[in-house]
Amino acid sequence: DAGVIQSPRHEVTEMGQEVTLRCKPISGHNSLFWYRQTMMRGLELLIYFNNNVPIDDSGMPEDRFSAKMPNASFSTLKIQPSEPRDSAVYFCASSLKGRGLAVRWNTGELFFGEGSRLTVL
Amino acid sequence: AQKITQTQPGMFVQEKEAVTLDCTYDTSDQSYGLFWYKQPSSGEMIFLIYQGSYDEQNATEGRYSLNFQKARKSANLVISASQLGDSAMYFCAMREGRTGNQFYFGTGTSLTVIP
Numbered sequence: 590d591a592g593v594i595q596s597p598r599h600e601v602t603e604m605g606q607e608v609t610l611r612c613k614p615i616s617g618h619n620s621l622f623w624y625r626q627t628m629m630r631g632l633e634l635l636i637y638f639n640n641n642v643p644i645d646d647s648g649m650p651e652d653r654f655s656a657k658m659p660n661a662s663f664s665t666l667k668i669q670p671s672e673p674r675d676s677a678v679y680f681c682a683s684s685l686k687g688r689g690l691a692v693r694w695n696t697g698e699l700f701f702g703e704g705s706r707l708t709v710l
Numbered sequence: 711a712q713k714i715t716q717t718q719p720g721m722f723v724q725e726k727e728a729v730t731l732d733c734t735y736d737t738s739d740q741s742y743g744l745f746w747y748k749q750p751s752s753g754e755m756i757f758l759i760y761q762g763s764y765d766e767q768n769a770t771e772g773r774y775s776l777n778f779q780k781a782r783k784s785a786n787l788v789i790s791a792s793q794l795g796d797s798a799m800y801f802c803a804m805r806e807g808r809t810g811n812q813f814y815f816g817t818g819t820s821l822t823v824i825p
Contacts, residue, residue: 678753699803
């Protein structure tokens with residue numbers, strides 16, 4: 590089975606340019622997460638979707654960042670305009686959401702893509 | 711308050727020895743899951759082991775075991791017979807039952823295995 594697929598793997602762009610990162614989650618998974626990882630701030634959750642609906646975008650740094658999930662098999666994270674401080678590795682991850690309090694759920698671990706390394710000059 | 715706390719920024723272990731990576735968590739939920747991930751220098755995030763809050767026995771996966779102490783809210787990862795390939799960052803994470811979705815990650819522990 591294919592894992593979480595992210596593209597591009599590497600992106601180098603100039604400040605002010607638009608950047609679009611793409612993610613294809615594992616088929617059948619109903620939750621999708623976007624994380625950003627930097628040396629200074631570690632792993633930060635940007636946004637997550639459940640059944641294609643954004644649930645929590647409080648981690649999105651500012652209005653320059655936007656994320657969409659038009660269907661169960663595709664999501665994008667867009668940065669416009671990009672800035673040097675946006676340089677980071679962006680991970681997409683998917684999982685199968687657990688059932689909740691009363692019922693013991695499946696493990697529901699996150700499956701990560703290989704990441705998109707973004708460098709903004 | 712931090713949901714996941716990893717107090718060891720860096721650890722060293724001799725090859726073939728065992729090592730324990732600490733993790734404490736904070737939740738008021740009765741139902742939750744605890745996870746450990748490994749991130750080698752190549753950058754990918756690799757799922758290692760899972761412990762459910764209702765599990766009475768500590769989880770084990772090969773050389774990895776999770777020392778789950780519910781009352782103390784700790785979920786330490788034990789790696790036995792360390793290998794050079796175990797050198798990596800290790801992240802502890804929690805998924806709460808109340809939301810069923812939000813994952814919280816710790817800041818990670820960098821493990822170096824010395825030959």
